[in-house]
Amino acid sequence: MSKRGLDSLGYIEREGSPGRVPEAFRPVVAAARERVLGVFGARLHSAYLYGSIPRGTARVGRSDLDLLLALREDPTEADRADARTLDEALDKEFAQIDGAGTLLFGRAQVLSDLERHDLGWFVACLCTPLLGDDLAEELPCYRPDTxxxxxxxxxxxxxxxxxxxxxxxxxxxxxxxxxxxxxxxxxxxxxxxxxxxxxxxxxxxxxxxxxxxxxxxxxxxxxxxxxxxxxxxxxxxxxxxxxxxxxxxxxxxxxxxxxxxxxxxxxxxxxxxxxxxxxxxxxxxxxxxxxx
The missing domain is CATH 1.20.120 (Four Helix Bundle (Hemerythrin (Met), subunit A))
Known part of the structure; x- marks a missing residue:
């Protein structure tokens, strides 16, 4: 990432990438990818990592696994229960992480005008694609403005x-x-x-x-x-x-x-x-x- 996290045009560069995931956390990420797809299947539009793991700064036994899922429709209570079950299973199985948390949103909300400079920015700049079509391609570039x-x-x-x-x-x-x-x-x-x-x-x-x-x-x-x-x-x-x-x-x-x-x-x-x-x-x- 360039100086102060901006590209040559002054836009915030996307932080994190699959290549930056530390070796110790790669089995966790692989399991998360497989299980997210297994749990949500056709309901899933796209899945993302965020936080210290895709930034390459995660610490074994101290860092948590952060996931964001964009569903094709707004998430239901059943979807949220499925996500909690997934988080608990990953946390229990992998000692590398100190907890797991999955955020759920509908695709339309991520791309909405109201969320353009909050959730949309978060996905476009702070999330690393894991599965599906990247919603960042439908979002603008962002400057660090007021x-x-x-x-x-x-x-x-x-x-x-x-x-x-x-x-x-x-x-x-x-x-x-x-x-x-x-x-x-x-x-x-x-x-x-x-x-x-x-x-x-x-x-x-x-x-x-x-x-x-x-x-x-x-x-x-x-x-x-x-x-x-x-x-x-x-x-x-x-x-x-x-x-x-x-x-x-x-x-x-x-x-x-x-x-x-x-x-x-x-x-x-x-x-x-x-x-x-x-x-x-x-x-x-x-x-x-x-x-x-």
């Missing part, structure tokens, strides 16, 4: 209440009971920690990426490296003008890779860093177009 910034991450204010609810559920009896088995199996510090660790990882990554896209048009480039994202943000929001924000994002970048099940971290996200970032994002780029 429209892309607004439509990708301009909804943080809407996410924060949902995050608070997830934290409450994870720290309540239901969340702790759900995590007890995982804690016992992995030797984790305790049931609450086991319940909170995935939330810390998810929210840390989301906040770092949102902070990066806040400044992406000024930086004029694209990266998926969390540490680099945090540094790009820090360069545009230095500590002398925004005390603690750069440090918070650098810490979040670390926790995105090595999460800890700490409720104080999560509270700081939903009570301090998240609200500030949502307000600043709306001021700079506006608010994402509402979805149904």
């Amino acid at each position: 429209l892309l910034a607004r439509e990708t991450n301009g909804d943080l204010a809407l996410l924060l209440p949902r995050w608070r609810l997830r934290i409450a559920e994870a720290t309540g009896a239901t969340g702790i009971a759900r995590a007890t088995g995982a804690a016992e199996a992995t030797g984790a510090g305790g049931p609450e920690e086991a319940a909170l660790r995935p939330l810390v990882r998810h929210m840390s990554r989301h906040l770092v990426r949102t902070a990066f896209t806040l400044v992406m048009p000024r930086w004029n480039g694209w990266t998926s490296d969390l540490a680099e994202m945090a540094e790009v943000f820090a360069a545009h929001y230095p500590e002398r003008n925004h005390p603690s924000r750069a440090a918070q994002l650098r810490k979040a970048a670390v926790l995105g890779h090595e999460p800890v099940g700490d409720r104080a971290v999560l509270r700081s996200y939903v009570d301090d860093l998240g609200p500030w970032l949502a307000e600043e994002y709306a001021r700079v780029h506006g608010v994402k177009n509402p979805r149904p």
Whole structure:
């Protein structure tokens, strides 16, 4: 990939490729390809890898397998149940991955005008084709501009209440009971920690990426490296003008890779860093177009 992830015309280059998949993860990818086709068959339009595995940065035993499937019609609850079963089977069988997750969408949604600069961009630039006809061929080229910034991450204010609810559920009896088995199996510090660790990882990554896209048009480039994202943000929001924000994002970048099940971290996200970032994002780029 060229400097700052752009081609010679200033468009975001597609990251990842089958050739970059690390050797240790190739059996996982091969199994995923075969099983996706077996499960979804004629319902499937196309399948994609995304994340660290196709970027070639995955770590054995630490990285998850990320899949996106575009179905010919909108996915049903039965399709989602099939995807969960597939994810669970892959995660159980392959020690190389720390979980598997499959996103399901209908082809029409990926190509819709409403999703052109969000889901469409994600497929065209951040997904690596695995099966079927590549929908990127029906999508435009993308620049790292304010429209892309607004439509990708301009909804943080809407996410924060949902995050608070997830934290409450994870720290309540239901969340702790759900995590007890995982804690016992992995030797984790305790049931609450086991319940909170995935939330810390998810929210840390989301906040770092949102902070990066806040400044992406000024930086004029694209990266998926969390540490680099945090540094790009820090360069545009230095500590002398925004005390603690750069440090918070650098810490979040670390926790995105090595999460800890700490409720104080999560509270700081939903009570301090998240609200500030949502307000600043709306001021700079506006608010994402509402979805149904």
